[in-house]
Amino acid sequence: MARTGFYPGSFDPVTYGHLDIIARAARFVDRLVLGVGVHHGKQALIAAETRMSLLDTVTRPIAAHTGVVIEVASFDGLAVDAARRHRAGLIVRGLRDATDFDYEVQMSQMNGAMAPDIETVFLAASPATRMIASSLVKQIARMGGDITLFIPKEAQAVMAEALAKPSH
Ligand code: ADP
DSSP states (O other): OOOEEEEEEOOTTOOHHHHHHHHHHTTTOSEEEEEEEOOTTOOOSSOHHHHHHHHHHHHHHHHHHHOOEEEEEEEOSOHHHHHHHTTOSEEEEEEOSHHHHHHHHHHHHHHHHHOTTOEEEEEEOOTTTTTOOHHHHHHHHHTTOOOTTTSOHHHHHHHHHHHHSTTO
16 A cells, blocks of 8 residues: 655755655655645745655655655645545654754644544654754855855745845
8 A cells, every 4th residue: 555644844945854754754654645735824934836856856856766756836824624525644853952842742632632543653854954944044044144054045046036135
């Protein structure tokens, strides 16, 4: 039976940390749906459609290399509802530090109470990408810093465009 995973996040922008989690999740799923959150009240720098097409572009090599089907979809409600809609039996999340751990474990337990049929699988961040956070990448970029170590070049172009808009 094919195993589908759902990996939700903001991906604003997608980083090498996310790509590490996606590549590693591809080892144990046949199909991975990347859920781009478009929640009301959560202001993103990059438009949802752009975050989605960017994710699609930068994950293509992983799909080609592993044979795993990688799909990108937006969602605006509960992750468990979106996971179910995409027929995913597990939710994938990355853990960087104790802050992630406390929040993620609590969330997975509440999700487990709501959807006992969906299991959350945590992957510990890899040492090389553990320090990367989209929020800090945005701060560094706003201050003119070099973000080439943290996000793929396709994402850098999108960031430059988003930051060039008058509202930023
Ligand atoms: P959210 O807004 O839900 O935190 P993010 O896009 O920041 O969404 O992150 C989505 C998921 O990716 C979360 O599980 C987060 O812990 C994980 N993640 C983010 N950055 C990294 C990283 N550098 N290494 C491993 N996991 C990460």
